[in-house]
Amino acid sequence: MTDLEGRLEVSLRCADGQVVDVAIVNRRQTQAGRMFVGRRPDEVAGMLPLLFSLCGHAQLVAGLEAMEQAAGLVPDPATVNARRLMVVAETVLEQAQSVLRDWPVLLGEEPDMASARGLRAALGSLRGALYPDRDWARLGGGRLAPDLDDLTRRLGEARRLIERAVFTGPAGYELGDLRNWADWVRTGATAAARLVRHIEEHDLGGLGAGPVPLLPALDRTVLNTVLATDDGAFLARPVWNGIPHLAHPLGRRARHPLVAALMLSHGTGVLPLLAARLADLQAGLDEAEGLVEDCWGRGRPARVDAGGDGDGAAGETPAPPAQHIGLGLVDAARGLLVHRVELDGDTIARYQILAPTEWTFHPDGALACGLRGRSANVDHARLLVAALDPCVACTIEV
Amino acid sequence: MAIPSRVVSVDGEMATVECFGVTRSVSLMLMTEEVALGDLLIIQAGGFAVDKVDPQVGEEALSYLATILQASDPAA
Numbered sequence: 001m002t003d004l005e006g007r008l009e010v011s012l013r014c015a016d017g018q019v020v021d022v023a024i025v026n027r028r029q030t031q032a033g034r035m036f037v038g039r040r041p042d043e044v045a046g047m048l049p050l051l052f053s054l055c056g057h058a059q060l061v062a063g064l065e066a067m068e069q070a071a072g073l074v075p076d077p078a079t080v081n082a083r084r085l086m087v088v089a090e091t092v093l094e095q096a097q098s099v100l101r102d103w104p105v106l107l108g109e110e111p112d113m114a115s116a117r118g119l120r121a122a123l124g125s126l127r128g129a130l131y132p133d134r135d136w137a138r139l140g141g142g143r144l145a146p147d148l149d150d151l152t153r154r155l156g157e158a159r160r161l162i163e164r165a166v167f168t169g170p171a172g173y174e175l176g177d178l179r180n181w182a183d184w185v186r187t188g189a190t191a192a193a194r195l196v197r198h199i200e201e202h203d204l205g206g207l208g209a210g211p212v213p214l215l216p217a218l219d220r221t222v223l224n225t226v227l228a229t230d231d232g233a234f235l236a237r238p239v240w241n242g243i244p245h246l247a248h249p250l251g252r253r254a255r256h257p258l259v260a261a262l263m264l265s266h267g268t269g270v271l272p273l274l275a276a277r278l279a280d281l282q283a284g285l286d287e288a289e290g291l292v293e294d295c296w297g298r299g300r301p302a303r304v305d306a307g308g309d310g311d312g313a314a315g316e317t318p319a320p321p322a323q324h325i326g327l328g329l330v331d332a333a334r335g336l337l338v339h340r341v342e343l344d345g346d347t348i349a350r351y352q353i354l355a356p357t358e359w360t361f362h363p364d365g366a367l368a369c370g371l372r373g374r375s376a377n378v379d380h381a382r383l384l385v386a387a388l389d390p391c392v393a394c395t396i397e398v
Numbered sequence: 399m400a401i402p403s404r405v406v407s408v409d410g411e412m413a414t415v416e417c418f419g420v421t422r423s424v425s426l427m428l429m430t431e432e433v434a435l436g437d438l439l440i441i442q443a444g445g446f447a448v449d450k451v452d453p454q455v456g457e458e459a460l461s462y463l464a465t466i467l468q469a470s471d472p473a474a
Contacts, residue, residue: 029399031466034465035463046455047458050400050455050459051400053440056400080450097428101444116427218463274426
């Protein structure tokens with residue numbers, strides 16, 4: 001592995017069977033935006049999904065939004081909706097892939113790679129069904145010509161796979177019904193159900209709950225000012241109102257009936273964190289299908305609402321940009337993703353990227369606070385890391 | 399970040415890839431298309447190859463990434 005990919009190194013210092021301190025070394029490239037300086041925005045847009053393959057669509061859309069704003073370009077509503085569909089489909093893929101690939105390993109089981117690959121085949125290239133000329137990365141918007149049959153087929157296949165491999169059939173699919181959730185946890189035959197059952201049986205639902213608050217919707221003007229004056233410290237270890245925050249799908253799903261109920265008893269512990277990701281998976285699939293139907297199914301007016309059951313961190317209306325400066329905010333699979341760009345004529349003078357992992361894995365953030373004072377158990381630390389879901393590999397040592 | 403890596407050998411569902419002089423073993427279990435020697439692959443966290451990249455675009459991405467390596471190399 002090269003240093004370019006980045007990783008997190010977590011060290012637990014333990015005494016008398018308890019974690020007394022947590023050190024987190026973040027080896028991610030938080031200054032990666034510097035490689036875009038001196039390049040043209042159209043060049044950079046083409047490279048974003050390739051250089052950031054994890055959440056590549058969210059990276060692209062945040063970058064396009066920032067660069068278009070800086071250049072004074074305004075995409076039409078259909079383009080906004082198509083980009084939203086790309087991000088939502090990617091969120092579904094990221095959440096499901098994690099559930100199928102990573103969650104079984106926490107139980108000592110084999111990952112379900114066949115389902116993960118099937119899902120990638122259905123959703124990974126969905127953008128091609130929107131942009132036949134493959135120009136989805138064009139500033140201002142490419143030639144949008146949705147293939148309704150292909151989109152419907154892909155989303156239908158994704159739903160069938162997810163219902164079978166994650167939720168054990170349609171009967172277990174409505175997470176909002178607490179009795180249904182309890183039945184699913186008790187009898188569900190998938191690794192996701194077994195992991196939740198394991199957590200409940202071992203009374204680990206509140207593992208990791210701590211004082212670090214969920215990241216709220218950020219004021220764009222304040223955020224722009226903070227980034228404009230940043231020397232790199234904020235991008236590497238962001239704080240808001242002076243304290244670290246938790247960037248996670250739990251933020252946008254906090255008002256989901258199941259998630260809200262679990263938070264009442266477990267705070268921001270692993271059970272609400274995992275349930276929020278399942279709710280995000282379900283809601284994302286519903287939203288993707290709704291977008292296709294609303295925007296292209298029957299010619300009804302386009303829907304631009306970003307959705308969410310909580311205080312979505314990217315839900316604000318963009319403020320008018322300052323000249324040559326742009327800010328792109330996207331609610332990505334793992335939480336708020338921010339791109340900021342400053343143009344000098346036709347080229348990029350400054351480019352900054354703030355990813356959700358830097359909030360959550362801050363040295364005094366949700367992981368560190370969630371483990372301090374807990375029993376010294378590496379398996380519990382692994383479970384919390386998996387629930388928080390960093391975008392890079394994470395090692396844990398005692 | 400994703401680093402396009404060149405396939406130097408394939409063994410069933412696993413491959414050895416190389417990038418910036420570093421070789422490693424990756425899983426092909428998430429790939430939805432055939433992989434051959436010389437292909438440039440995108441590798442995600444956990445060592446899973448997820449996409450094949452057009453050679454010209456992949457080389458361009460590597461040139462971007464090289465600027466970060468140069469910037470972080472104290473000897474450069």
